[in-house]
Amino acid sequence: MVDNDTDSKEQLELTSEEKQKKVCFLCSFKCRKKLRGATSYLQEYCGNTSLHGLKYMGEERRPLIERICWIFAFGLSIYACSQVILKVYRKWENSPVIVSFADSSTPVWQIPFPAVTICSEVKYKRSAFNYTYINQMLVKKKELSRMKHEFRSLLCEEDEYIENASLTTDTSLIQFFQEAAPPCDDLFYCEWKGQYENCCGYLFRPILTEEGVCYTFNMLATSQIFSNNMTVEGFNESYDIYAPTDHSWSQWTAQDGYPNSESIETYPRRGPGAGATSGLHIYLRADPEDYDVRCRTIGGFKVLLHNPSEFPRMSQQFFRAPLSQDVVVSVKPNIMGTSKELQEYPSSRRRCLFQRERHLQFFTHYTQRNCELECFVNATLRSCQCMMFFMPRHEFPICGAGSLTCVKNVTEQLQYLEIVNAMKLERSKESKNEGCNCLPACTELNYDAETSMGEFDVEKIFEAFNVTESEYTGKKIGKLSIFFKEWQFITSRRGELYGQTDFLANCGGLLGLFMGFSFLSLVEIVYFFTLRLFNNLRGKRRKQK
Template sequence: MIKEYLVDYSSNSNLHGLKYIGEKERTFVEKIFWLIMFTCCVVLCSILIWKVWIKWNISPVIVSFAETSTPVWQIPYPAVTVCFETKAMQTVFNFTEYYHQYNNESTYQNLTEEERFLFEDVSLVCDDHLAPKTGRKFSLGNVTVDNLKELSPNITEIFLGCKWKDIPKDSCTDLFSPILTEEGQCYTFNTLNADQLFRVENLHKAYNYLEFTNTSQSWTLEEGYPPDTPLETYPHRGSGYGAKSGLTFLLKARQIDLDYLCKGPVQGFKILLHNPAELPRLSQQYFRSPLSQEVVVAVKPKMMTTSEGLKPYDATRRQCYFPSERYLQYFKVYTQANCEMECLTNFTDARCGCVHFGMPHGPNMTVCNAGSVPCMKNAQTELVTAEIQSGLENDIHSNDTLGDARKVAAQCKCLPACTSIEYEAETSQADFDWKALFRAYKLPTDEEDLLMARVMIFFKEAQFITSRRSELYGPTDFLANCGGLLGLFMGFSILSVVEILYFLTLRVWCLLARKRRPQTNILYASPELNGANKKLKTLNVD
């Protein structure tokens, strides 16, 4: 019965090659040949479909260039953060002198407690090896921050003049505002204010990271500027390209205030271009503006967007987070840099029991001081290799704090934001003879120890090409690829599936129902038998 049923299916199926297997007039050799060919096609087709599935499952995203270019006025001008390499002015606090006194047993006792504490506070923003290991491990964050602000130069002692879109400003305070970073007191332009950047309800109240109140009128990282946004808005947007459409500022320093121990022999300024919705980390990325040099910075934006079709995919498959998918405890805006900063804060707290004063942190976290600098440095290194070290189970149980810290690191998963903006800087520099310039304008040049530097930042081009994440294989594409392979190898289609279901269900039921009918009904229902009965009746009559 089963054999006859299979023969019936192979004879009527629309799959290529099956009918030759079920035909009675075919020889055994022919049937074996077609059975082998059909099996090989099924196996090969299955392998190819499996490869298509793996490609769709592992890498469903393709990054391509947008069809049209994006004008620079549709994105914000980069936020510019400037940090002076001298953290404590020598005329206010001679860090070099206190370093030698602090590390000399004979002179250490001559220092007052206030002087020792000031030295330890300043060492937090100097090179790591200068921090005294015997110093305080913890301190009050607000006291440390106040000390650094008092010792570092203020905005009028750093900026001499500023121009925005070729319009001179009466004071650079119209453009730049103080910001607290890992490098200490710095100054930033075009960054969102604290209420829009941080979740202030989760932060400590001891001190502020940002000290300005400019409010974003309309821009968000995800949606950009609405169509009705005016050209003059905040954060500032680009209006063109070239030096006359950008930012120019003149920096100054006094030779007598320079310190060559804290940050080494290279004096001048660190500058970072970043997203307005990010807290800058100048300890990781920056370019320099040396003294007596003019630095020209041509900016090339890099923008990545993501199609709405990728929202149903898991974040790990598309390799990015939409804003609603990832919550940060200290930041309102999710970016990869903000996530990494928050992750480093939590990891350092778990590893060292304290955090750097420049890291946004909660009210229950302690601020580290000079004695904890080696631990903070090691924590930053360990975080980078946390995934590798987490596989070494022997190490996990060797140190409780390390095990807890790795659990924190495992929760980071700081993927890029699905919409991100970065700014690449192409720099060039030349000698800046400010004294010759002053003499040409017949301006006084009495301050012989005065040093200057000029920085010009502008968009290199009026448009740029945006990158875009989109589906490599959608469900329709995957189905079409599989259908093409099945049709190529076996002549398989949707009707073939219906045919198989028919032979497994409806046809079996009909055959079984036919077998359950009474035999008499079958005889009388048969035309051949009825004809024979009629003939017998006729013979009997005759």
């Protein structure tokens, strides 16, 4: 009985081992069958696909060496194609914008005549302020009024530190600038569109800049340049900038231009045409008795041509109009526009800002110079707790002579940050800008000036025309002529270098060149490994049933 039991146990063990072997055999058979099915399906795909080289890898009787060679060639094509596509993508990502010329020219009457801001180097009348006398009093250590100390430091380019100078001042300083400055009638006499006009009552209006009291032509009113909460204090109503009464304000902007319904005689004034006969001619005058070399070493006038919607920064960009010289300025407008396709791009890629993308706190019109001035105002207010006398402000204290060192440090710091940010931007497109971040406007209007000059001897002119008595006798006189160089000009335009369509076309061309790949090749891949595979598997199951 014992032997029979042991035999039966051994038979059971053998049968279990045989069962395991049978199961393993069946599993391996099924795996081999599935593998052969997958291989045959891949061979079917390789034989029918439009991709180059795959049919040679899928042929059944090809030698192994041939398959290896074709696999290597196919992999090399994929690698080369991906590297070239990567270069195209980087080019599309880093430089999607191209600057080109417009298809047609633009007549000058479609844009405003440039705003002309003129500042005399004679900052005061000797009867109101005597710089030489003040220096003599300082040498003798006599006390002077605070107003004269600040006038000397702010306008006469005096770097000497004033002991116990106040950090802030009030609007009485601006009123003193106005009272001490030579009147407009003593400085200018004008000719506009071939007709002599009253410079100070019709064409030019006073404006306060870092150069003190200056005069500007064809610039928008302060109410149109500054926002509602900003003012230019210290000037009475007669010194504010406003449009002449015989012209109407227009809704002109640098981005949209003049409205179609706008008349020719509007403000800001349109360009009258090209040539010296249709421009602006200004006779500049100065009384030698008011010229003080200790306050300003160079005489004459500073002139700036700028966009009518920009606030002038006379210390940064200007050219000189010396006395006893006939200065001729031929103006060439420069307009940079931007196509509508670039509106969807981020500003960091197109390198410009539309009006709706950047709203300034102090200005109603966005321009790069207005943005830089606002940045300077905010930085001065943060660091020095005051604002310079020429800055637009709203209930902010005015910097006195004691704050000039702080203001100078702010200017140097902003210049340093701009350089650092420019270097960071070249290295990384995603770097954060810590400075002003004032990109150019997407529609930008500038004026390029070509200057030439010759001698203007007013005494010989009076002698030639037998002028014996004149209000100009004893004064130094110069002439400034500003006009458009040509009737028409070519504008520039930012356009799309590589759009999404161009990028896809380049990628498709490269894939077709290296691999014979197309959109239908992608459809084939999806079809073979989804719909066709599902239908084949379902057909086999039906046959098995």
